[in-house]
Amino acid sequence: MAKMRVTDRDGIEHEIEGQLGVKLMETLREYDYGVTAICGGLCSCATCHIFVDPEWIPRLPAPQGDERELLVELQHYDPSRSRLSCQVDFTPELDGLRLEVAPDE
Numbered sequence: 589m590a591k592m593r594v595t596d597r598d599g600i601e602h603e604i605e606g607q608l609g610v611k612l613m614e615t616l617r618e619y620d621y622g623v624t625a626i627c628g629g630l631c632s633c634a635t636c637h638i639f640v641d642p643e644w645i646p647r648l649p650a651p652q653g654d655e656r657e658l659l660v661e662l663q664h665y666d667p668s669r670s671r672l673s674c675q676v677d678f679t680p681e682l683d684g685l686r687l688e689v690a691p692d693e
């Protein structure tokens with residue numbers, strides 16, 4: 589099992605087990621940290637917005653067009669670390685990934 593370290597909206601860090609081979613969002617929405625993912629991963633709601641630790645950003649595939657277009661519309665968009673967790677696969681290479689749940693829009 590691979591881990592991810594998730595900081596919730598209260599600033600508390602949790603170490604949780606991530607489900608490999610599925611999107612980060614699938615794991616995050618099982619917890620009460622603020623990722624609601626109301627569109628179910630269709631890249632249309634942005635309620636899965638996270639900030640990835642800048643150290644980890646280079647290890648993630650770059651965001652594609654749909655994700656980029658939605659991210660830049662967000663009030664809390666941070667070009668250096670914003671991602672939609674429904675667009676990022678959790679792979680063994682991301683074991684230990686550190687991220688923060690973005691504020692509610």
Ligand code: FES
Pocket residue numbers: 613625626627628629630631632633634635636637672673674675
């Ligand atoms: S779950 Fe809706 S955009 Fe990611």
